[in-house]
Amino acid sequence: MTDSPAQLPFKEAIDFYKAKIQLPTASWTDIWQQQHSHAFVVAGAAHDALVEDFYNAIFDAKQNGGGYEDFRGRFDEIVAKHGWSYNGSAGWRSKVIYDTNINQSYNAGRYQQMVAVKHLRPYWEYDHTSIEHPRLEHKAWDGLILSADDVWWDTHMPQNGWGCRCRVNSLSNYEAEQAWQAKGMTGPDTAPPIEWEEKTVGSKGASPRTVRVPKGIDPGFAYNPGKAYLEPTTVPPLTGYGAVLKQRDKPWPTGFKVPEMPKPTKVSPAILLPADIAPEVAVAEFLSIFGATMEEGAAFTDAAGSTLAITKALFADGAGGVAISADLVSNINLLAMTLLEPDEIWWHWVRDEADVGRWRLKRRYLRAFEVDNSNQFVAVSYEWGRTGWAGDQITASKTQADAWLDDSRIGRPLYIR
Known part of the structure; x- marks a missing residue:
């Protein structure tokens, strides 16, 4: 040395x-x-x-x-x-x-x-x-x-x-x-x-x-x-x-002490879209929640004070249209709610796949939901970075959803509701 x-x-x-x-x-x-x-x-x-x-x-x-x-x-x-x-x-x-x-x-x-x-x-x-x-x-x-x-x-x-x-x-x-x-x-x-x-x-x-x-x-x-x-x-x-930090009644950072699992937000089954809905309709509904349209985007400030651009380009398929994975179509409104009012936001560094010598910062938004009058729990993750975003979710029992959310907590907690 x-x-x-x-x-x-x-x-x-x-x-x-x-x-x-x-x-x-x-x-x-x-x-x-x-x-x-x-x-x-x-x-x-x-x-x-x-x-x-x-x-x-x-x-x-x-x-x-x-x-x-x-x-x-x-x-x-x-x-x-x-x-x-x-x-x-x-x-x-x-x-x-x-x-x-x-x-x-x-x-x-x-x-x-x-x-x-x-x-x-x-x-x-x-x-x-x-x-x-x-x-x-x-x-x-x-x-x-x-x-x-x-x-x-x-x-x-x-x-x-x-x-x-x-x-x-x-x-x-x-x-x-x-x-x-x-x-x-x-x-x-x-x-x-x-x-x-x-x-x-x-x-x-x-x-x-x-x-x-x-x-x-x-x-x-x-x-x-x-x-x-x-x-x-x-x-x-x-x-x-x-x-920037909005944790309540906890010092920052939490070190190796993992925060308690968030209490699921109850939602009506009506908020879930049909699995066979057209991607354009699903995307338009997502954008409308943020005051954006297919023609005009909007700037959204998240719970931690960072501003994100919400536009049709989030779902661009490279050929002028839009695309969204089938497993996210039904839960696209839950994806929007996760970004709007997350239970938690975690920040972590990842290597840039295109430039292995560069590091990128990712923000991961997490939220837990419970569908009324059912035994269904949905856990949603929305990860955002300057080079793109990724959405993921699981519909399962509460135990399984909690385990999935816990595995999604990587990096450092920036915000806990």
């Missing part, structure tokens, strides 16, 4: 980055501290396509070793492609985006490695590496040796500010003892007292807030990125971007 985070060859750092969901934001304060260990954002990038392109550009540079210069060229292409307006110069903005994501991925991956060998290397040493324009507080922590379990690391694990390049080294008992002897000590240091101060972050209408941060730590960096990733239940709910 190289010591340079710009290369980032190790698996833990790449897995940390890949596990993030992608959130469009108006400003960098829309999500806060530990939330960055679970969400990829670019401040001011307010739509899926732009953020997805940035995510892939950084991922390519990280995984393939192209480094900042590779991302810098991609940055200009992405900005031109989307017509994005941003603050600062292109060189400064691209450097901030790249360095912060690369360094925090490195630090999170490094934390996982150190935790894995903590029984062999139980002490951690703060390593101040900046030469130009050093922060005096960070420099004062250089050489500090504390137990790996010291709570000081919860707020002072690098990266500790914009442009901070500090590191943490793990030490064996022997290495720690040698370091103590060199300093005339017989045991680990005492963690420096944490002095808290209030600062206001966000400006020009960009979600300003007053926050408490330890002295010497830039606002937004007073957390341990690796610990937040490994212990997701410590992460507070996301509240930015139009209340």
Whole structure:
């Protein structure tokens, strides 16, 4: 493993980055501290396509070793492609985006490695590496040796500010003892007292807030990125971007705790269409629910605040007509209801089949139904991505429908009704 985070060859750092969901934001304060260990954002990038392109550009540079210069060229292409307006110069903005994501991925991956060998290397040493324009507080922590379990690391694990390049080294008992002897000590240091101060972050209408941060730590960096990733239940709910997360009475993300199965919505049998209905009629009914027609589309904003285009093209057969699978025809109205008012929305990353080096973000909408005066339960999944959509459903007993829905929960929960 190289010591340079710009290369980032190790698996833990790449897995940390890949596990993030992608959130469009108006400003960098829309999500806060530990939330960055679970969400990829670019401040001011307010739509899926732009953020997805940035995510892939950084991922390519990280995984393939192209480094900042590779991302810098991609940055200009992405900005031109989307017509994005941003603050600062292109060189400064691209450097901030790249360095912060690369360094925090490195630090999170490094934390996982150190935790894995903590029984062999139980002490951690703060390593101040900046030469130009050093922060005096960070420099004062250089050489500090504390137990790996010291709570000081919860707020002072690098990266500790914009442009901070500090590191943490793990030490064996022997290495720690040698370091103590060199300093005339017989045991680990005492963690420096944490002095808290209030600062206001966000400006020009960009979600300003007053926050408490330890002295010497830039606002937004007073957390341990690796610990937040490994212990997701410590992460507070996301509240930015139009209340992206709408889970009720549960912290986000849920980690390995799967939410309870949704209570089925009762529907009349009349909502189900005849299996032999013409595809054009079924599609027209689907579009009408969203205020669209076969001639004119409509923009629909989902329960998580993302806007989707609802048009006839969703069902295009490539020859000017429409097509829909036979098993979805009867339940096409349930498909529309699932998109309109889902029980759950899950986000997950998948490899692009046409471009194996690219990752795409998929939104999966789930909902459970019970048909009145019958013993039929219908579970519906509607998966949406920039390259297309897919609908699926099962009509079965409640136990079978619940099992099907549970298997459909992949990635991270974005919304739970």
